[in-house]
Amino acid sequence: MSWVDSAVIPGARRIERAWQNLSLGSLPNTAEALPPQASLRRYVRLGRGNESFIAMVLPELEKAEEIGGGQGAGPFLTVQSYLHERGLSVPRVYGFDSDTSIIVLEDLGDWTFERGLFDSQAEELFQPGWNDLQIAYERAVDLLVEMKVATVDSAQHEGPWRDRAFDRTLLTGEWEHFLEYLVAEGCGLHDLAASTALREAGAQLVEQILDMPYVFTHRDYQSRNLMLGARGLVIIDFQDALMGPDVYDLVALLRDSYVSLPPTLVEYLLARYHEGLREGGINPGTLSELTNRFHLVSLHRKAKDAGRFVYIDRVKGNPDFLPHIPASIECVRVALQQGSGLEHLHELLGPVLDRDWSGGR
Incomplete structure (x- = not known):
């Protein structure tokens, strides 16, 4: 047949x-x-x-x-x-x-950036360094900087990104996605999810993000959306591109639900990204300012990701992403600890953070 x-x-x-x-x-x-x-x-x-x-x-x-x-x-x-x-x-x-x-x-093959990190054949098939976290992520960060510099004038060009942005409606909708599916459905904490305090804290986070510099944003620049091949890294899954915070794609890469990076490497790559933007003619402010933006966006994105994984299971009937919830929750925890002015939200989310996520549910 x-x-x-x-x-x-x-x-x-x-x-x-x-x-x-x-x-x-x-x-x-x-x-x-x-x-x-x-x-x-x-x-x-x-x-x-x-x-x-x-x-x-x-x-x-x-x-x-x-x-x-x-x-x-x-x-x-x-x-x-x-x-x-x-x-x-x-x-x-x-x-x-x-x-x-x-x-x-x-056809770009089956070699995602994620696979290249952990499969020794990547070193033989492509070029040395893919199994070295620092070298591999330097390449991914440098490609991201290249994209930011190349698209610095995106607001002057016709494209779907001109009609879409991480505006208040979208950011609030993603926070509510987290409350509905992770906090309420995933944890059973329906009262907490519906509480005025948690919704107001989320609204404050949204306002902080809206005050950030906005640039062309891939929206899901992570280890499974970069393909490894003879011409290096190839960017895929970019159809949802929009205008977003200047650190959003960096958060997607360094706070990946599929790959956990050592804190010292994240710190180093933040500095590399900051310096790369400056060398490319983009002013990202101080490294301290960029790092704080990184933590705030990490909190919002990883909360959304955790809720999304529950949604994919409960609504779409696909449980494959549930094992990645613990990594997302850990990213939320780190962001709450390191971002400025998040103490109240950290306290409110205590019952979620204290839950045993080792089983992914």
């Missing part, structure tokens, strides 16, 4: 039709559905001789996957083009078929 008729290949008939509509030559003779993640998008690896492609199968009913996120193919294609034009390494696009909502992309 051809893969086109296989029930295990998502959107198989749509992919076949898109391939024909895009005039990409003979139909691939193999297809492999890649494991689903948190996204509504599905990915299929297509093989034709020694060629390999990725079909991004978008939901036929366009729906934003993140609170305030992008819909359909438009944001992905626009951001991809914008970053590519500025010399940043992103997947090549071979075609988009609007009739089927299929994008055909370069």
